[in-house]
Amino acid sequence: MLTTVQDCGRYGFQRFGVPVSGALDEFALRFANALVGNDDGAAGLEMTVVGPVARFLADTWIAVTGADLSPKLDGEPLPQWRATRVSEGGELTFHGMRDGMRAYLAVAGGLDVPVVMGSRSTNLKARFGGYEGRRLEKGDVLSALPPRGEDGPVPRRLPGGYIVPTYGESHEIRVVLGPQSDAFGPEAIATLLESSFEISLDSDRMGYRLDGPVINHKQGPDIVSDGNPPGAVQVPGDGVPTILLADRGTTGGYAKIATVITADLGRLAQAVPGQTVVFKEVDVEEGHRLIRENEAILTAIESGPPAAEKSLPILSVVVDGEPYEVVDEEGKPVASSEAGDPASAKRHSAHAEVGGQAYDFEVEIRRDGESRT
Amino acid sequence: MYETPLFLPAGDQALVVELGDAIDAGVNRRVHDLAQRVEAVEVAGVVDLIPAYRSLLVQYDATTTSLAALQSSLLKLCSDPGGQPLERPRVVHIPTLYGGEHGPDLPYVAEQCGMTTDEVVRVHSETEYLVHMMGFTPGFPYLGGLDERLATPRLATPRQEIPAGSVGIAESQTGVYPFASPGGWRLIGRTPVTMFDPVGEPPSLLAAGDYVRFTPLQSENDYAEVRGRVESGEFQVTVTAKQ
Numbered sequence: 001m002l003t004t005v006q007d008c009g010r011y012g013f014q015r016f017g018v019p020v021s022g023a024l025d026e027f028a029l030r031f032a033n034a035l036v037g038n039d040d041g042a043a044g045l046e047m048t049v050v051g052p053v054a055r056f057l058a059d060t061w062i063a064v065t066g067a068d069l070s071p072k073l074d075g076e077p078l079p080q081w082r083a084t085r086v087s088e089g090g091e092l093t094f095h096g097m098r099d100g101m102r103a104y105l106a107v108a109g110g111l112d113v114p115v116v117m118g119s120r121s122t123n124l125k126a127r128f129g130g131y132e133g134r135r136l137e138k139g140d141v142l143s144a145l146p147p148r149g150e151d152g153p154v155p156r157r158l159p160g161g162y163i164v165p166t167y168g169e170s171h172e173i174r175v176v177l178g179p180q181s182d183a184f185g186p187e188a189i190a191t192l193l194e195s196s197f198e199i200s201l202d203s204d205r206m207g208y209r210l211d212g213p214v215i216n217h218k219q220g221p222d223i224v225s226d227g228n229p230p231g232a233v234q235v236p237g238d239g240v241p242t243i244l245l246a247d248r249g250t251t252g253g254y255a256k257i258a259t260v261i262t263a264d265l266g267r268l269a270q271a272v273p274g275q276t277v278v279f280k281e282v283d284v285e286e287g288h289r290l291i292r293e294n295e296a297i298l299t300a301i302e303s304g305p306p307a308a309e310k311s312l313p314i315l316s317v318v319v320d321g322e323p324y325e326v327v328d329e330e331g332k333p334v335a336s337s338e339a340g341d342p343a344s345a346k347r348h349s350a351h352a353e354v355g356g357q358a359y360d361f362e363v364e365i366r367r368d369g370e371s372r373t
Numbered sequence: 374m375y376e377t378p379l380f381l382p383a384g385d386q387a388l389v390v391e392l393g394d395a396i397d398a399g400v401n402r403r404v405h406d407l408a409q410r411v412e413a414v415e416v417a418g419v420v421d422l423i424p425a426y427r428s429l430l431v432q433y434d435a436t437t438t439s440l441a442a443l444q445s446s447l448l449k450l451c452s453d454p455g456g457q458p459l460e461r462p463r464v465v466h467i468p469t470l471y472g473g474e475h476g477p478d479l480p481y482v483a484e485q486c487g488m489t490t491d492e493v494v495r496v497h498s499e500t501e502y503l504v505h506m507m508g509f510t511p512g513f514p515y516l517g518g519l520d521e522r523l524a525t526p527r528l529a530t531p532r533q534e535i536p537a538g539s540v541g542i543a544e545s546q547t548g549v550y551p552f553a554s555p556g557g558w559r560l561i562g563r564t565p566v567t568m569f570d571p572v573g574e575p576p577s578l579l580a581a582g583d584y585v586r587f588t589p590l591q592s593e594n595d596y597a598e599v600r601g602r603v604e605s606g607e608f609q610v611t612v613t614a615k616q
Contacts, residue, residue, distance in 0.1 A: 011420055011421045011432075012421055013576065014421050014422070014432075015408070015507060015580065015581055016507050016511060016512060016575075016576060016577035016579075016580065017507040017508045017510060017511045017512055017577075018511045018576070019511075020421075116571050116572060117576055123571075126510065126511050126552070126571070128572075129571070175384075176382055176383075176384050178381050178382055178383065179381035179382065179383040179389045180381075224394065224395060224396055224425075224426050224427050224428075225425055225426055225506065225508070225515070226389060226391075226423075226425040226426065226428045226430060227387075227389070227424075227425050227428070227429075227430025228423075228430075229383035229384050229387035229389075229432065230387070230432075231384050232383065232384070249509065250423055250507070250508050251423065251425055251506055251507075251509070252508075259382075259383050259384030259385075260384065261384060261385045262384070262385050262386050284382050284385050284440050285440075287384065287385025287435070288385055288435040288439070288440070291385065291386075291435045291436060292435070295436055
């Protein structure tokens with residue numbers, strides 16, 4: 001069991017050789033924090049493959065995001081990507097990895113561990129930060145900070161029409177070439193962009209090693225050591241690429257053929273060893289566009305309506321790739337959505353998720369004023 | 374040294390500013406000067422900096438700056454060093470006990486170099502070493518400037534554990550281990566000073582761009598005395614301005 005306290009990472013100390021650390025799927029952690037009304041930089045738990053058994057010693061709000069590790073609250077399936085009220089004595093358990101491998105738990109107020117060099121993230125290797133600089137163990141008791149709102153936490157809802165991430169078994173990961181792509185010939189670049197790679201078992205929070213065709217350098221693997229950016233795909237002498245993640249060393253001496261874009265770093269960290277990865281080249285501007293898109297989603301949660309005390313199961317309907325609004329018999333929205341192009345009296349295949357359960361069915365869609373049923 | 378800096382995108386949240394292509398004290402000085410200026414003028418969107426041998430990695434927040442804006446600010450700082458004068462670099466004096474159990478490889482190094490152990494200590498402690506960059510572990514300095522006569526190959530089989538504070542030589546590099554760790558450097562001495570303390574302010578004794586001088590301690594007693602003062606928080610390393 002690898003469960004650690006993480007926030008968005010430790011910045012300003014990389015010049016002293018201090019790794020950034022922080023949630024590998026930062027988007028999922030920030031999402032969870034936004035749902036329970038926390039500050040963006042609040043600390044939560046990163047739970048890997050096998051989650052903990054967590055007992056709550058006080059009433060609070062929680063949100064679990066990221067991987068689906070089959071969470072249950074007091075024995076009932078816990079819907080992910082939404083805020084849920086937990087009572088004192090409540091027990092959160094996990095019952096098996098179904099999709100992705102890192103789940104995030106945010107608790108209203110955020111976890112209260114000492115701030116070390118500006119961050120609450122755990123640095124496992126140097127043994128500082130987080131909870132006593134280590135992974136959580138049975139019997140550890142963590143506290144939460146007071147919630148931000150004056151009258152207690154203000155949990156938030158999912159943005160209308162938002163379809164929560166799922167991760168699957170094969171992953172298309174977008175990269176920007178460089179900073180040392182010129183250390184590689186066209187064949188090596190083609191190998192990177194046109195092959196499929198398998199995530200090695202020899203992967204951890206520092207980096208993902210990729211099994212597959214080796215990538216050859218023009219001259220050799222060594223460069224004059226320089227800074228390691230997040231997501232760098234470095235290629236050492238054996239030609240086996242490694243993608244550098246949050247616990248990476250701050251500097252390195254191997255040529256970096258490409259760098260994973262920010263928006264795909266979290267999805268990559270959800271890829272399980274043995275699953276496949278293919279790379280797609282994009283430019284920096286595309287990466288920035290996707291960063292802004294994700295920021296807009298997080299802002300929409302933070303500025304959106306508060307969650308109801310007893311929220312309904314989330315129902316999202318996607319028809320031919322387009323999200324649709326769903327209303328109940330009284331015409332009240334079950335989940336709101338961005339308006340798509342109306343289709344009239346036509347049968348479609350549809351996929352719905354209710355309370356974490358997935359359903360596939362056929363649906364007839366007809367135009368009815370501004371809503372589609 | 375390049376005529377104009379190279380800007381190499383390193384993904385969508387970092388940019389490498391490369392000033393040269395070799396390990397060179399002059400190029401490295403420029404890297405630290407640039408880092409200092411980026412901090413001084415608070416270039417918009419900059420989240421973190423990693424100065425290295427011949428380049429500066431600038432990590433930025435794409436929601437508050439664009440690549441073009443960042444690049445143009447950095448280029449301006451490279452080509453127009455005007456504005457505030459830079460601080461003179463620090464020289465950090467690190468008390469070190471050479472030889473004995475703290476520097477078990479000192480006799481080997483002396484033999485390799487055809488010197489006496491006293492000569493090795495004299496040459497090693499007379500040099501001001503430039504901290505080209507930090508990395509490998511928190512607080513580990515990559516020092517440049519080792520006298521070529523002292524270059525010694527690494528151990529064929531690395532030691533399982535090297536004590537924190539060990540001062541060693543590997544090929545043409547010298548350095549200090551901030552934490553106990555495995556390693557293959559030839560150990561010539563050890564400092565009682567704490568190189569890195571996560572809750573210290575600042576956490577790292579050294580910063581990239583500093584100079585280091587190793588000051589020989591005369592005896593085990595001196596070592597123990599300094600270590601005692603380090604542990605009680607009374608010891609301050611000597612820091613002077615680079616002449």
